[in-house]
Amino acid sequence: xxxxxxxxxxxxxxxxxxxxVIGALGVVTxxxxxxxxxSLLVTFLCVAVLFLLRHAEFVAIVQIFVYGGxxxxxxxxxxxxxxxxxxxxxxxxxxxxxxxxxxxxxxxxVFITAFLPxxxxxxxxxxxxxxxxxxxxxxxxxxxxxxxxxxxxxxFEIVSVFLLVxxxxxxVLGRKQ
Amino acid sequence: xxxxxxxxxxxxxxxxxxxxxxxxxxxVVRRNMITVLMSIExxxxxxxxxxxxxxxxxxxxxGQIFAIFTIAVAAGEAAVGLGILIALFRLRQTTELDQARExxx
Numbered sequence: 001x002x003x004x005x006x007x008x009x010x011x012x013x014x015x016x017x018x019x020x021v022i023g024a025l026g027v028v029t030x031x032x033x034x035x036x037x038x039s040l041l042v043t044f045l046c047v048a049v050l051f052l053l054r055h056a057e058f059v060a061i062v063q064i065f066v067y068g069g070x071x072x073x074x075x076x077x078x079x080x081x082x083x084x085x086x087x088x089x090x091x092x093x094x095x096x097x098x099x100x101x102x103x104x105x106x107x108x109x110v111f112i113t114a115f116l117p118x119x120x121x122x123x124x125x126x127x128x129x130x131x132x133x134x135x136x137x138x139x140x141x142x143x144x145x146x147x148x149x150x151x152x153x154x155x156f157e158i159v160s161v162f163l164l165v166x167x168x169x170x171x172v173l174g175r176k177q
Numbered sequence: 178x179x180x181x182x183x184x185x186x187x188x189x190x191x192x193x194x195x196x197x198x199x200x201x202x203x204x205v206v207r208r209n210m211i212t213v214l215m216s217i218e219x220x221x222x223x224x225x226x227x228x229x230x231x232x233x234x235x236x237x238x239x240g241q242i243f244a245i246f247t248i249a250v251a252a253g254e255a256a257v258g259l260g261i262l263i264a265l266f267r268l269r270q271t272t273e274l275d276q277a278r279e280x281x282x
Contacts (some may be wrong), residue, residue, distance in 0.1 A: 007182055009184065010182050010183060010184045013184040013188065014184075017188070017192045020192065020196065021192070021195055021196065021199070024195075024196050024199040024200065024219050025199060027199075027203060027212065027215050027216060027219060028199055028200075028202060028203035028206070028207065028212070028216065033209060033211045033212055033215075036211075036212055036215055037211075037215065040215050040218065040219070043196070043219065043222070044222065047222055047225070047226060050189070050192070050226065050229075051225075051226075051229050053184075054189070054229045054230060054232070054233040055233060056229045056232065056233070056241050056244070058241065058245075059225075059229060059241050059244050059245060059248075062245060062248055063225070063248065066248050066249075066251075066252055067218070067222070067248070067251075070252060071218065071251070071252060071255045074255055074256065074259055075211065075214070075215065075255070075259070078211065078259045078262060078263065079211060081263065081266075082211075082262075082263075082266045082272055097206045100201075100202050100205035100206045101202060101206075103201075103205070104198045104201055104202050107198060107201070108194070108198055111194045111198075115187060115190055115191065115194075118187075119187075120185055120186035120187060120234050121234070122185045122186055122233070122234055123233070123234075123236055126233075127233065127236030127237075128236075129236050129237060129238050130236075130238060130241075140241075143238055144238065144241060144242065144245070147238055147239075147242055148242060148245070152242055155246060159246055159249045159250075162249070162250070162253055163249060163252070163253055165253075166252075166253030166254075166256050166257050167253075167256065169256075169257050169260065170256040170257055170259070170260035171260075172260075173257070173260030173261055173263065173264045174260045174263045174264070176267075
């Protein structure tokens with residue numbers, strides 16, 4: 001019991017990280033895209049929990065809303081829209097799949113050599129910048145809103161225009177000729 | 178024992194790298210366009226994990242703001258990608274990427 005209390009967040013991390021990796025493997029290996037989409041949903045929700053463990057509460061709930069809600073519904077809708085029998089791939093993987101795995105292993109070697117010599121100093125508690133608004137402790141959402149609508153107002157507006165363009169593009173592409 | 182069990186930024190980086198590699202393999206290897214789009218979402222999500230981990234490590238809110246922008250761009254990318262998929266399905270009655278080779282001559 002003491003072990004659980006002392007290492008609770010670590011145990012949660014390993015549990016949900018494992019589930020996220022299994023979900024990602026399911027996306028790549030499952031033949032039916034419907035199962036792949038559900039597997040992807042598992043990964044999204046587990047990643048949201050990992051965000052919570054890093055004290056990014058607002059990003060975690062945005063992850064659940066946008067990924068788990070919006071994008072997942074979009075994927076499921078399209079999978080149901082196209083004919084299920086057409087979706088079954090005649091040959092799941094392309095011809096040179098081992099080449100891709102080899103390239104990925106090389107990339108993994110690059111990652112390992114980059115990570116090994118570096119050490120990170122992690123703060124033991126949540127940083128005050130995550131919840132402070134002008135020195136007053138309020139909350140993560142308030143802190144992000146304060147930063148987003150003042151310091152990052154221009155990128156925020158650009159993103160709104162980008163989403164409008166993406167929406168118009170999706171409508172035009174999906175229209176019947 | 179303690180260094181392995183005490184979860185820090187390195188653990189998040191390793192998880193993010195794993196998801197990135199799995200997503201990259203999915204993008205390159207799979208032939209179904211829906212699965213390729215889902216793999217792209219995996220890669221974008223792994224980048225978000227890195228942003229959140231470094232945001233915590235530096236005690237700076239900017240990483241979280243950037244993660245929100247990344248999520249917005251991922252949403253737009255999914256909408257346009259699935260629109261292209263619908264257009265391809267109307268044209269070819271298939272979602273396999275090997276069937277769409279008009280531009281390669």
